[in-house]
Amino acid sequence: MSAEDIVVLGKIVEPYGLRGAVKIHPFADDASGWAKLRQWYLGEDPDAPASWRCKRLRSCKVHADMLVAQFEDVTNRTAAEAIDGLLVGVPKAELPPAGKDEYYWADLIGLEVRNSRDESLGRVVGLIETAANDVLRVADGSEKERLLPFVAAIVRDVDIANRRILVDWEADW
Numbered sequence: 001m002s003a004e005d006i007v008v009l010g011k012i013v014e015p016y017g018l019r020g021a022v023k024i025h026p027f028a029d030d031a032s033g034w035a036k037l038r039q040w041y042l043g044e045d046p047d048a049p050a051s052w053r054c055k056r057l058r059s060c061k062v063h064a065d066m067l068v069a070q071f072e073d074v075t076n077r078t079a080a081e082a083i084d085g086l087l088v089g090v091p092k093a094e095l096p097p098a099g100k101d102e103y104y105w106a107d108l109i110g111l112e113v114r115n116s117r118d119e120s121l122g123r124v125v126g127l128i129e130t131a132a133n134d135v136l137r138v139a140d141g142s143e144k145e146r147l148l149p150f151v152a153a154i155v156r157d158v159d160i161a162n163r164r165i166l167v168d169w170e171a172d173w
Contacts, residue, residue: 006089007106015080022080024067035060042086113138119171
């Protein structure tokens, strides 16, 4: 499995109860759909696929804005504490296809961002989740980084096949 195969979906933030359950902060909108996946992978570094370990999921439920999950081989609080802080991911091939006008963050990383004047603003190097909307982090190779709201008023087109995002944003902003 290569680093491109794993899509990070969230992070374990603390144990939950005494029987090995953990709370997970989701990085995705449809976290409730994760329960349909047979297994998850836990790891520390998305760029080091050898560090990821497969865990079979026993149960998963939404609890407030978090998930509470139980793995088959994590049966007590001590075992849950041992996996606290790990990232949760799945192989990209196991994810359901994204809906219309929906994208996995992993698919946006590396896309070139061009404005309506066909000027390159750089490439997407990351995303930030905010209460209002997600934000594209766009870098052009210099130390300068642009933060573009990932909203319809700014993002005009996302073309995954051609690895490009068209935005309504000026180069000097």
